Structures are given as C-alpha cells and as structure tokens.
Amino acid sequence: MLPVGWLLGWAIWKPDSRGPVRQMLTSLEHGTRSALGVAIACAAIGFVIGVATETGMGAKLASAIVSLAGGNLFLGLFFTMVASIVLGTGLPTIPTYVVTAAMAAPALAQMGVPPLVSHMFVFYFGLFADLTPPVALAALAGAGIAQADPSKTAWTACKLAISGFVVPYLFVYERGLLMEGSWPQIALSSITAFVGITLLGAAIMGYLVAPARWWERGVLLAGSLAMIYPWSYGDAVGLACGVAITAVQWPRRNPSVAIPSAEG
Numbered sequence: 001m002l003p004v005g006w007l008l009g010w011a012i013w014k015p016d017s018r019g020p021v022r023q024m025l026t027s028l029e030h031g032t033r034s035a036l037g038v039a040i041a042c043a044a045i046g047f048v049i050g051v052a053t054e055t056g057m058g059a060k061l062a063s064a065i066v067s068l069a070g071g072n073l074f075l076g077l078f079f080t081m082v083a084s085i086v087l088g089t090g091l092p093t094i095p096t097y098v099v100t101a102a103m104a105a106p107a108l109a110q111m112g113v114p115p116l117v118s119h120m121f122v123f124y125f126g127l128f129a130d131l132t133p134p135v136a137l138a139a140l141a142g143a144g145i146a147q148a149d150p151s152k153t154a155w156t157a158c159k160l161a162i163s164g165f166v167v168p169y170l171f172v173y174e175r176g177l178l179m180e181g182s183w184p185q186i187a188l189s190s191i192t193a194f195v196g197i198t199l200l201g202a203a204i205m206g207y208l209v210a211p212a213r214w215w216e217r218g219v220l221l222a223g224s225l226a227m228i229y230p231w232s233y234g235d236a237v238g239l240a241c242g243v244a245i246t247a248v249q250w251p252r253r254n255p256s257v258a259i260p261s262a263e264g
Contacts, residue, residue: 057103065107076111077169080104081125088126089135100126108172116178117171124168131157163201166228167193173229192235196227199242208242210249219245 051057061083069076084104088096100122108118130138136154143153170177176189202208203220212220223241226234 059106061103062107062110065104066110069111071111073111073113073172076107077121077172080107080122081165081168083107084122084125085129085132088129090129090137091126093127096126096129097123113172114175117175120171120178121168124171128161128165131161133158159204162204163197166197166200170228192227192238195242196224196238198224199227199238200224202245208245208249210252210254212245212249216245216248 065076065079065083068079084100087099087103091099097119101119104122104126105115105118108121109115113121130136131154133139133151133154136150136157139154139157140150142148142157143150146153170189170193174189174193175181176186177193179186181189199208199220202212203217203224206212206217208216208220219241223238223245225238226241227238228234
C-alpha cells in the first residue's frame with residue numbers, strides 16, 4: 001500500500017482534486033478548532049472535580065443540603081436547585097453536567113431520589129444558570145445581539161422561563177415524565193404536567209385566551225400549583241380552574257389583540 005502522505009500529495013497535485021481536498025482540509029481545521037474549546041473546558045473542569053474529590057467538598061455539600069432540608073424532600077430539592085445554579089454559572093454544557101453530577105446529585109441520592117431523576121434535576125438547573133442573573137451568559141449574548149440592556153434582558157428571560165423552573169420538580173414527583181411506569185401513567189403525567197405548566201405561564205404572563213384580570217391570574221396560579229403538586233384531587237382542581245377561567249375569558253377574546261409581552 002502506498003503511504004497516506006503520497007496519496008494525499010497526489011490528490012493535492014492533481015488539478016481536478018484540489019478543490020475538494022482543500023475543502024476537506026478546511027473542515028478538518030474547523031473541527032480541530034471546535035474540539036479544542038471542549039477539550040480545554042473538560043481539562044479545566046477536571047481540576048475542579050479533583051479539588052472537590054480531594055478536599056471532600058462534594059460530600060460536604062451533599063451533607064449540608066441534607067442537613068438543612070431536615071428530611072423534607074421539597075426543601076432538599078430547593079437547596080439542590082440553588083447549588084446547581086451556582087455550580088453551573090459560566091460553564092459549558094458538558095462541564096455543567098460533570099460538576100453538578102459530582103457535587104449536587106449525591107444530596108438527592110441521600111434523600112432516596114433515583115439516580116436518573118437526580119442527575120436530570122441537577123443538570124437541568126445547572127443549565128438554567130445561563131439565564132439567571134447576575135451572570136446569565138445566554139441572556140447577555142442575546143442582549144448584545146439585540147443591543148438591549150443586559151440586566152433587563154436577564155430578568156425578562158427569567159420571567160419568560162419561570163414555568164421551566166417547575167419542570168425538574170415534576171421529574172421527582174411525576175416519574176412518568178422520565179418514561180418510568182406504565183403507559184397510562186406516563187400519558188397522565190405528561191398531560192397534567194402540560195396543563196399545569198400552561199396555567200402557570202398564563203398566570204405569570206396574564207393571558208390565557210384573553211387578558212387576565214388580577215383575580216383570574218390568582219385562580220390560574222392556584223390551579224397550576226394544584227396540578228403540579230402531587231395530591232389526590234390536585235389534577236381535578238387544576239383542570240376545573242383552567243376550564244372556569246377559559247369560560248370566563250372566552251367572551252372577551254379578540255384574535256386581533258396581541259398577547260402581552262414580558263414587559264407587561
């Protein structure tokens with residue numbers, strides 16, 4: 001077999017092949033440059049993981065969360081959420097998962113949360129660090145493109161994504177969202193989560209099928225929380241709230257009226 005170098009040299013020398021070969025070399029160059037960023041980030045995050053392991057910081061953080069929660073799962077989830085957002089600040093996607101899985105997920109494991117659910121929970125909130133102030137890298141990038149105020153953009157992003165802060169909690173309380181259990185349970189969990197998140201978004205934005213009055217927003221908020229929080233009659237109460245507000249707003253709906261922005 002001819003050496004690869006000879007074949008490559010022949011391809012470059014041949015006039016008909018110079019264009020495709022040049023494109024191939026350019027693609028290899030771009031791929032290498034892109035891989036360098038990921039490699040450097042992973043190498044840097046290795047130091048963080050090493051320090052956390054050698055100093056026992058990960059175990060101490062998990063113990064602190066469990067101690068502060070005092071056996072209450074909801075409080076444990078809340079403290080883990082805060083820790084995950086802080087740990088994910090300014091990190092790319094892969095390092096975010098590595099850090100949160102090593103330092104925040106063990107706290108949920110100690111409270112009896114399954115590994116898949118705990119890792120999804122911390123990873124989700126680790127990524128939310130990209131739109132939560134004061135860093136909010138994604139919001140800052142968007143503000144730069146739109147030439148808008150960075151701080152105002154970050155807070156608006158949080159308001160628009162407020163429903164997303166609830167989704168990881170549903171992973172814990174509604175295992176069907178992670179495809180665990182029977183198909184009827186998965187379907188029911190998905191439908192109730194969708195309706196609950198829709199009602200919560202409508203309560204925050206002040207619009208379901210028409211602009212919502214203050215008391216309508218309160219009913220929508222109560223209905224969304226009833227559907228999101230796991231209790232026996234929560235789904236029925238939340239659905240009733242949604243149907244009632246839809247019936248009240250339906251005569252006032254006007255397709256020509258624009259949906260209010262996050263500023264309103």
